[in-house]
Amino acid sequence: MSTTSMMGGGGTTSGGMGNACYVYPGHPATPGIVTPDILFQRGIYMNGSVTMDDGNVVTVWGFTDLANGGGGMMSGQFPSPAIRVTQGQIVHTELTVGNMWAHTIHHHGIEPSWENDGVGHISWDVQGGTYTYQWRPSHAGTYFYHCHVNTVLHAEMGMYGALIVDPVPDPNDPPGTQRVFAGGPTYDVEAIWACDEFDSSWHTLTWAAGTCGGDVGLNDLNPDYFIITGVDGATSALTAPGVAVQMTLGQTLLVRYINAGYFPQTVNFGGLTATVVASDGRPLPNAFQATSLETCAAERYDCIFTPTQAGTYTVEVQYHHWITGDLVGTARTRITVA
Numbered sequence: 001m002s003t004t005s006m007m008g009g010g011g012t013t014s015g016g017m018g019n020a021c022y023v024y025p026g027h028p029a030t031p032g033i034v035t036p037d038i039l040f041q042r043g044i045y046m047n048g049s050v051t052m053d054d055g056n057v058v059t060v061w062g063f064t065d066l067a068n069g070g071g072g073m074m075s076g077q078f079p080s081p082a083i084r085v086t087q088g089q090i091v092h093t094e095l096t097v098g099n100m101w102a103h104t105i106h107h108h109g110i111e112p113s114w115e116n117d118g119v120g121h122i123s124w125d126v127q128g129g130t131y132t133y134q135w136r137p138s139h140a141g142t143y144f145y146h147c148h149v150n151t152v153l154h155a156e157m158g159m160y161g162a163l164i165v166d167p168v169p170d171p172n173d174p175p176g177t178q179r180v181f182a183g184g185p186t187y188d189v190e191a192i193w194a195c196d197e198f199d200s201s202w203h204t205l206t207w208a209a210g211t212c213g214g215d216v217g218l219n220d221l222n223p224d225y226f227i228i229t230g231v232d233g234a235t236s237a238l239t240a241p242g243v244a245v246q247m248t249l250g251q252t253l254l255v256r257y258i259n260a261g262y263f264p265q266t267v268n269f270g271g272l273t274a275t276v277v278a279s280d281g282r283p284l285p286n287a288f289q290a291t292s293l294e295t296c297a298a299e300r301y302d303c304i305f306t307p308t309q310a311g312t313y314t315v316e317v318q319y320h321h322w323i324t325g326d327l328v329g330t331a332r333t334r335i336t337v338a
């Protein structure tokens with residue numbers, strides 16, 4: 001992708017560099033801003049890439065961690081670096097965006113004031129400056145954050161990351177004890193599976209594509225890659241560190257599953273049985289056991305595994321077309337119990 005094409009808006013009546021038909025580029029001071037308990041500083045990158053198992057290189061966009069050297073436009077982590085906080089903390093997420101594009105951060109499932117929700121057309125886009133999102137999570141659980149500008153495209157391009165809210169540590173627990181939520185199950189090993197599908201033909205579009213009345217085909221997703229937490233699920237995700245799980249018999253595994261795509265997914269746990277304890281950042285009133293899960297876009301499930309036999313369990317995520325229900329692809333990873 002040339003620099004020139006990245007600078008142009010999409011659609012047939014593009015305003016060109018720095019402009020799109022829908023942008024509200026004000027980013028005023030955060031109303032009622034107070035000193036936070038924890039601060040995250042995010043920039044953006046617009047020319048990252050993922051090399052797929054077939055050798056194809058697909059462009060991705062995302063958020064960088066400005067506090068840890070992530071200032072570049074050319075590359076960054078995919079998915080974006082996780083935001084991890086403790087229930088009840090006052091959190092600031094500072095988003096800094098240059099003049100040429102507009103982005104937001106929507107902390108999906110958190111319930112901030114409207115000014116801090118990062119939803120395009122309802123609050124402002126961040127362009128040519130910094131906005132500080134101020135929020136306070138009330139419920140421990142698994143969430144994610146994503147850009148909400150030209151959302152269908154920007155989320156597809158990879159502008160998301162995990163958002164984990166831990167419960168306040170229980171003073172009666174031994175130090176280091178990890179719980180899914182207050183009074184909830186403990187776990188020893190944690191995995192985050194953000195399952196997504198890519199239509200690589202979308203990944204050549206410009207940031208404002210389709211926002212100026214042009215039809216760039218964002219109603220027609222034909223995915224050709226199936227991904228688990230940023231890794232091609234064809235073969236790489238079977239062994240990728242941070243995706244594939246290594247644990248020992250007797251340990252308890254928490255899988256924080258996120259449907260980060262658009263299509264319904266079926267997750268088959270490869271012979272293991274999950275105890276599903278929470279969904280969408282809330283404890284389930286009745287935890288249930290499942291050997292597979294069926295999910296829709298943006299759903300999260302917290303799944304506890306306590307394997308009773310050593311072995312290698314191959315987890316398969318099936319992606320189904322949202323209208324026809326046809327199986328369009330699969331991604332695989334493994335849980336290895338030693």
Ligand SMILES: [Cu+2]
Nearest residue numbers: 103147149154
């Ligand atoms: Cu964006």
